[in-house]
Amino acid sequence: MEKPEIAKLGYVALVSSDLQKSLTFFRDVIGLEETAEIDGVHYLRAWGDFQHHTLSVEQGESGYVKHIGWRTKKREDVEGFRALLEEQGVDVRTVPAWETPGIGEAVRFSLPSGHTFELYYDIEKPEVEEHRRSVLKNQTYKAWAKGISPRRFDHVNLHTSQQAPETFEFLQNVLGFKMRELLENDNQDILAGWMSVTQLVHDVAFVVRPETDTPARVHHISYWSDDSQDILRAADILKEHGFDFVGPGKHSISQAMYIYVTDPGSGCRVELFTGGYLIFEPDWEPVRWHESERAFGNTYWGDSINAKELVKTTIEAR
The missing domain is CATH 3.10.180.10 (2,3-Dihydroxybiphenyl 1,2-Dioxygenase, domain 1)
Structure with missing residues (x-):
């Protein structure tokens, strides 16, 4: 079977x-x-x-x-x-x-x-009202109709304070996620893993954070935009609406450009995301980063991510 x-x-x-x-x-x-x-x-x-x-x-x-x-x-x-x-x-x-x-x-x-x-597996793909529908047959809604207007849902970033080795094994061996990049310590314990079932660098990132308030947390959900200019435009829109945000910056891990902003209603952080790279090699070996490189892995250039501060504002998962 x-x-x-x-x-x-x-x-x-x-x-x-x-x-x-x-x-x-x-x-x-x-x-x-x-x-x-x-x-x-x-x-x-x-x-x-x-x-x-x-x-x-x-x-x-x-x-x-x-x-x-x-x-x-x-x-x-x-x-x-x-x-x-x-x-x-x-x-x-x-x-x-x-x-x-x-x-x-x-x-x-x-x-x-x-x-x-x-x-x-089964889903509905609802028809869109004519006034909101794109003229493109391969696109759902009009682009740029309002707000930042990202193209698609991209990935989730999850944190945990326990059962980390078991969860990494479960994600890979039971659910079939492939490890694309990882952060490890001297003992080769995995501290963070970027995993995917598609050609994306990650559909899910899973990060070990013993200091979190509850065992299962969500660091962010992410929406994808087409290019770096979209991210700069997003910064202007967020500023006009009075939002504080982290970025723009670029990750070393994944090579993607980012902005982080938090929903004031739920406390859920959203990453606005573009760039990165796709993986087509069937024999891809995970890119390994040492914990001493964590800050550089998070931020290649731009507005630096204060990982400890961002951990404090993760949202609970149940």
């Missing part, structure tokens, strides 16, 4: 303690399009995203991430992963088709770190 495979990152389910602030941030400032609002949950996507949503936002007592969704390569992979996970002794919950709007039957489970993942 073929091993099931994940095709791509799908969406993040976010809870906000101030829904209106989050909607203003994501719709008006970041510039995401709203697909639907159903029972108080708002479903959003970028102008180049095809599936129903890449972000859902709802009201709660505090800000946190409920789960992170991933689309599989084939419909039968959902059942394949269920069997594989159950063989590993993982508690798997079935989510009925369309219980989450736009998402077919899914399996939901926790990583050893405590982060909740969901795997599905």
Whole structure:
């Protein structure tokens, strides 16, 4: 039997303690399009995203991430992963088709770190109203209609304070993520890993942070823009709206250009992201960085990332 495979990152389910602030941030400032609002949950996507949503936002007592969704390569992979996970002794919950709007039957489970993942294949690709639809047949919405206007959802960055070796092994050996770059100490313990199921440098980054408040945290979610000028334009837009942000800068790890800004409603950080490189080599060997190079790995040039400060403002994952 073929091993099931994940095709791509799908969406993040976010809870906000101030829904209106989050909607203003994501719709008006970041510039995401709203697909639907159903029972108080708002479903959003970028102008180049095809599936129903890449972000859902709802009201709660505090800000946190409920789960992170991933689309599989084939419909039968959902059942394949269920069997594989159950063989590993993982508690798997079935989510009925369309219980989450736009998402077919899914399996939901926790990583050893405590982060909740969901795997599905079937999706809806809703038609867009004519006044919002792009004239391009290969694009969903009009670009640059509002706000920063990133093209697509790109990656998530997760932190944990426990079960790190088990989680790295789980991500690679059970879920099939490939290690692209990593940070390690003298004992060759992995302190951070950039992993993907696509040709991207990372669909998920997983970082060990023993000092975090709770075991499972989300450092940021990321939306992709086409080029560096888009990131500079984003800085102007954020400044006009009174937002503090980190960047622009460029990572050494991934070679990508970034800005970090935080949603004032949920506390969820968003990375606005461009550049980097793609991996097509079938025999790619992970690029190894030593912990002494951590600061340089984070910031090649530009506005430096204060990693300790950013850790303090991670959002809980449940």
